[in-house]
Amino acid sequence: xxxxxxxxxxxxxxxxxxWYAEVVQKSGxxxxxxxxxxxxxxxxxxxxxxxxxxxxxxxxxxxxVQNSYFPMFIPESYLEREKxxxxxxxxxxxxxxxxxxxELEERLAVRPTSESIITPFIAQWVRSHRDxxxxxxxxxxxxxxxxxxxxxxxxxxxxxxxxxxxAHATHEDAWEETMTRLHQYERLYEEVMAIPGxxxxxxxxxxxxxxxxxxxxxxxxxDGKSVQAGTSHHLGTSFAEAFGIEYTDEDEIERTxxxxxxxxxxxxxxxxxMTHSDDQGLVLPPALxxxxxxxxxxxxxxxxxxxxxxxxxxxxxxxxxxxVEYDDRDERNPGFKFNEHELNGVPLRIEIGPHEVDDxxxxxxxxxxxxxxxxxxxxxxxxVDDALDxxxxxxxxxxxxxxxxxxxxxxxRGDILGTIGRYGGYVKTGWCGDxxxxxxxxxxxxxxxxxxxxxxxxxxxxxxCGICHDEAEETAYFAKSY
Amino acid sequence: xxxxxxxxxxxxxxxxxxWYAEVVQKSGxxxxxxxxxxxxxxxxxxxxxxxxxxxxxxxxxxxxVQNSYFPMFIPESYLEREKxxxxxxxxxxxxxxxxxxxELEERLAVRPTSESIITPFIAQWVRSHRDxxxxxxxxxxxxxxxxxxxxxxxxxxxxxxxxxxxAHATHEDAWEETMTRLHQYERLYEEVMAIPGxxxxxxxxxxxxxxxxxxxxxxxxxDGKSVQAGTSHHLGTSFAEAFGIEYTDEDEIERTxxxxxxxxxxxxxxxxxMTHSDDQGLVLPPALxxxxxxxxxxxxxxxxxxxxxxxxxxxxxxxxxxxVEYDDRDERNPGFKFNEHELNGVPLRIEIGPHEVDDxxxxxxxxxxxxxxxxxxxxxxxxVDDALDxxxxxxxxxxxxxxxxxxxxxxxRGDILGTIGRYGGYVKTGWCGDxxxxxxxxxxxxxxxxxxxxxxxxxxxxxxCGICHDEAEETAYFAKSY
Ligand SMILES: [Zn+2]
Ligand SMILES: [Zn+2]
Numbered sequence: 001x002x003x004x005x006x007x008x009x010x011x012x013x014x015x016x017x018x019w020y021a022e023v024v025q026k027s028g029x030x031x032x033x034x035x036x037x038x039x040x041x042x043x044x045x046x047x048x049x050x051x052x053x054x055x056x057x058x059x060x061x062x063x064x065v066q067n068s069y070f071p072m073f074i075p076e077s078y079l080e081r082e083k084x085x086x087x088x089x090x091x092x093x094x095x096x097x098x099x100x101x102x103e104l105e106e107r108l109a110v111r112p113t114s115e116s117i118i119t120p121f122i123a124q125w126v127r128s129h130r131d132x133x134x135x136x137x138x139x140x141x142x143x144x145x146x147x148x149x150x151x152x153x154x155x156x157x158x159x160x161x162x163x164x165x166x167a168h169a170t171h172e173d174a175w176e177e178t179m180t181r182l183h184q185y186e187r188l189y190e191e192v193m194a195i196p197g198x199x200x201x202x203x204x205x206x207x208x209x210x211x212x213x214x215x216x217x218x219x220x221x222x223d224g225k226s227v228q229a230g231t232s233h234h235l236g237t238s239f240a241e242a243f244g245i246e247y248t249d250e251d252e253i254e255r256t257x258x259x260x261x262x263x264x265x266x267x268x269x270x271x272x273x274m275t276h277s278d279d280q281g282l283v284l285p286p287a288l289x290x291x292x293x294x295x296x297x298x299x300x301x302x303x304x305x306x307x308x309x310x311x312x313x314x315x316x317x318x319x320x321x322x323x324v325e326y327d328d329r330d331e332r333n334p335g336f337k338f339n340e341h342e343l344n345g346v347p348l349r350i351e352i353g354p355h356e357v358d359d360x361x362x363x364x365x366x367x368x369x370x371x372x373x374x375x376x377x378x379x380x381x382x383x384v385d386d387a388l389d390x391x392x393x394x395x396x397x398x399x400x401x402x403x404x405x406x407x408x409x410x411x412x413r414g415d416i417l418g419t420i421g422r423y424g425g426y427v428k429t430g431w432c433g434d435x436x437x438x439x440x441x442x443x444x445x446x447x448x449x450x451x452x453x454x455x456x457x458x459x460x461x462x463x464x465c466g467i468c469h470d471e472a473e474e475t476a477y478f479a480k481s482y
Numbered sequence: 483x484x485x486x487x488x489x490x491x492x493x494x495x496x497x498x499x500x501w502y503a504e505v506v507q508k509s510g511x512x513x514x515x516x517x518x519x520x521x522x523x524x525x526x527x528x529x530x531x532x533x534x535x536x537x538x539x540x541x542x543x544x545x546x547v548q549n550s551y552f553p554m555f556i557p558e559s560y561l562e563r564e565k566x567x568x569x570x571x572x573x574x575x576x577x578x579x580x581x582x583x584x585e586l587e588e589r590l591a592v593r594p595t596s597e598s599i600i601t602p603f604i605a606q607w608v609r610s611h612r613d614x615x616x617x618x619x620x621x622x623x624x625x626x627x628x629x630x631x632x633x634x635x636x637x638x639x640x641x642x643x644x645x646x647x648x649a650h651a652t653h654e655d656a657w658e659e660t661m662t663r664l665h666q667y668e669r670l671y672e673e674v675m676a677i678p679g680x681x682x683x684x685x686x687x688x689x690x691x692x693x694x695x696x697x698x699x700x701x702x703x704x705d706g707k708s709v710q711a712g713t714s715h716h717l718g719t720s721f722a723e724a725f726g727i728e729y730t731d732e733d734e735i736e737r738t739x740x741x742x743x744x745x746x747x748x749x750x751x752x753x754x755x756m757t758h759s760d761d762q763g764l765v766l767p768p769a770l771x772x773x774x775x776x777x778x779x780x781x782x783x784x785x786x787x788x789x790x791x792x793x794x795x796x797x798x799x800x801x802x803x804x805x806v807e808y809d810d811r812d813e814r815n816p817g818f819k820f821n822e823h824e825l826n827g828v829p830l831r832i833e834i835g836p837h838e839v840d841d842x843x844x845x846x847x848x849x850x851x852x853x854x855x856x857x858x859x860x861x862x863x864x865x866v867d868d869a870l871d872x873x874x875x876x877x878x879x880x881x882x883x884x885x886x887x888x889x890x891x892x893x894x895r896g897d898i899l900g901t902i903g904r905y906g907g908y909v910k911t912g913w914c915g916d917x918x919x920x921x922x923x924x925x926x927x928x929x930x931x932x933x934x935x936x937x938x939x940x941x942x943x944x945x946x947c948g949i950c951h952d953e954a955e956e957t958a959y960f961a962k963s964y
Contacts, residue, residue, distance in 0.1 A: 031606070068525050072554075078516065098576070099577075101573060
């Protein structure tokens with residue numbers, strides 16, 4: 001590739017959609033598949049997903065979750081056993097109708113989500129209160145045939161995710177589970193991805209089909225739109241009743257279990273790319289970056305040997321503790337290398353030239369803002385450690401500032417529309433609880449109620465509904481969303 | 483469950499098929515799904531697959547392989563671009579014909595294997611010799627609509643596997659790659675699964691569609707049948723030509739790449755269960771066992787406190803180094819616990835009773851054969867380490883002995899049929915290279931040529947073909963197979 005082909009040409013500020021697509025492709029995260037709506041996840045993109053998986057999977061296992069694997073196909077009659085599921089997913093399902101040359105007797109849905117195949121098995125496996133809680137998870141792909149424009153990781157017909165499915169003795173236990181998983185998602189976003197999340201619940205008309213409560217973690221993107229970054233559903237007893245999860249309690253009384261389900265998809269990668277990256281390309285937090293540190297020697301003919309020896313030695317020393325690349329390619333000049341590693345999101349660049357060799361130092365350059373610092377060669381490990389912490393802190397602070405500045409109050413149709421139209425972000429307003437009042441805003445500006453506060457008892461921000469001016473029951477957060 | 487429901491009732495020797503199905507279900511590895519040909523992999527089964535994955539994935543990454551993810555659907559027109567693939571897989575493909583309420587313009591195959599979707603992307607990404615070798619792998623599920631009886635892990639319409647796809651500059655590089663992966667599969671079987679493998683190649687008429695050479699690792703099961711335990715294909719230039727993988731070499735000359743593909747599926751779990759397990763249930767090598775050591779306290783009312791304290795302390799000490807379960811359930815007696823942990827394949831049981839407490843000892847019981855040894859409490863960590871090594875060695879030795887005893891020579895149709903019919907196992911015979919000679923044996927006794935020696939130049943075991951008595955070109959290994 002020429003340098004021009006290599007670099008990002010679109011502007012994040014002015015053309016966020018085109019910029020995003022360009023970053024994803026040019027930094028080698030993903031390509032478009034031949035079928036509309038599908039993508040190919042390339043090694044650098046998949047490596048990010050693997051690291052997210054490793055963090056989350058470890059936390060799941062520490063908190064009693066067991067991985068399993070259920071069939072990717074679900075018979076149509078199973079999907080129909082929970083009527084809300086049918087209504088919720090029917091228009092989005094891909095159907096297998098033929099196996100080899102034969103038409104199947106019953107159509108099989110490619111799973112859009114697996115409640116209707118997993119719950120009947122939990123029903124078989126649960127007999128007594130001693131079998132509860134039962135916590136299963138699977139890492140798999142699901143298909144939802146939505147006819148919208150493809151946006152890699154954000155909107156694809158097939159996507160990778162994890163789906164957890166649990167059964168509990170009581171409503172309270174199921175609620176605790178729902179919140180445990182929501183907080184693990186929050187931890188993933190904050191600690192690993194450097195993105196602050198807002199926790200809330202969805203309004204009744206936007207809950208998961210059949211759910212008692214759908215909780216959500218929302219992340220605000222720099223373009224002012226909210227991403228539903230993960231969801232955790234308290235399903236109440238609706239699925240347990242539809243599929244018969246009964247258990248005998250300590251007094252030998254037959255009871256119905258309470259279930260939950262929770263999922264986080266590769267949309268998290270979309271939020272990650274969108275939040276931190278810039279017009280130079282990908283920006284990654286150190287915990288996720290496939291390469292954390294790149295060491296680039298800068299030499300002339302007369303300094304080549306000394307610089308390369310010093311740089312190689314330094315890279316080797318860092319190699320055990322960090323994910324290091326030593327870039328001593330002769331066919332590329334340092335400027336080309338800088339651009340390439342910036343495009344690919346390497347959080348820290350170490351430049352070694354003759355001055356660094358003479359002074360026993362190293363120049364460390366932070367990816368997010370180009371800030372450079374000089375470190376002593378003797379303490380290079382600690383310096384890199386600190387610099388990576390600083391890079392994380394910079395990323396988190398920028399995202400946090402964006403969020404803090406973009407939660408606004410408004411009241412009255414014109415005020416709400418005007419505020420979202422002008423600034424994006426979240427607008428808090430009193431809400432009467434009626435879906436029709438959301439529709440007034442949605443029809444006008446495509447913003448919707450993305451969340452309500454988690455605590456039902458929290459008072460509404462205004463006494464009256466920001467739209468109809470009837471009495472307000474709670475606070476609604478309006479935003480445009482992905 | 484009652485003790486009777488818990489235990490295995492079928493005999494491995496007399497009813498291997500029923501015994502296998504019973505072990506899989508009662509030890510909690512898998513259940514049958516509602517759709518024929520599909521299974522549900524339960525946590526204990528999935529944990530085995532995860533450990534196999536971890537080993538293999540680590541070795542892949544150490545040898546230059548990058549994980550990625552390609553769509554689960556392949557357009558029909560893509561499948562048709564490599565004609566051998568169409569002919570090879572067409573009868574086995576599940577077809578998606580509808581997305582939501584609409585019929586698709588082009589049918590989509592649920593991937594039976596991914597050469598035809600991955601190779602065109604490799605063609606896009608490879609430009610010059612500097613892009614080679616390119617080594618991609620994905621862990622995913624595939625679907626093959628074979629209308630045979632379901633046997634969990636051995637024969638299922640959907641199965642989990644990894645599929646590696648690589649491109650190389652030369653035929654020799656591709657051959658080296660093919661063998662690197664075959665040897666990693668061998669290592670997995672031998673070191674991790676305690677199963678010796680036989681390496682070979684498939685006869686031309688049984689190669690992967692379009693392949694130059696299909697290599698195989700075959701594992702002999704105790705019932706005398708061979709399992710194709712993993713395959714690695716040198717695809718020559720057929721796929722590179724069909725999908726256009728061209729690169730410019732060092733002299734700026736355009737050349738066609740050479741590709742490979744290689745896969746190992748959860749059939750490995752089938753081989754694992756079938757090889758080591760017995761009439762008490764599952765037997766697992768320590769490297770794979772979710773629980774490696776179970777500590778069972780055995781007490782009467784007057785010794786309860788002392789025994790439990792001693793046992794809990796011992797379990798806690800082992801817990802960092804091994805995967806340990808401390809089974810102090812009051813509602814179960816020791817005999818029930820022994821049976822349950824044997825059923826579930828825990829490699830080592832540690833019994834702690836009042837005698838062990840008094841003498842500062844522990845009784846270690848090996849799962850495979852019930853052999854027990856007394857270890858000093860003070861050196862319990864080393865003793866457990868040694869005992870687990872011994873368990874592995876016992877499992878490997880038994881499998882190796884079974885293999886060594888069951889490779890026989892035979893010559894002449896009657897001799898071949900009689901030897902396989904009487905003993906099972908492998909029969910080596912001279913072979914002229916004609917598929918018709920295999921058919922003579924296959925039609926009679928359902929045994930086929932499962933492999934030929936890897937080295938083409940190795941002389942044939944007999945001068946003449948064991949079936950037609952024409953000149954022999956090489957040695958064929960006949961066996962019944964899974
Ligand atoms: Zn209202
Ligand atoms: Zn012959």
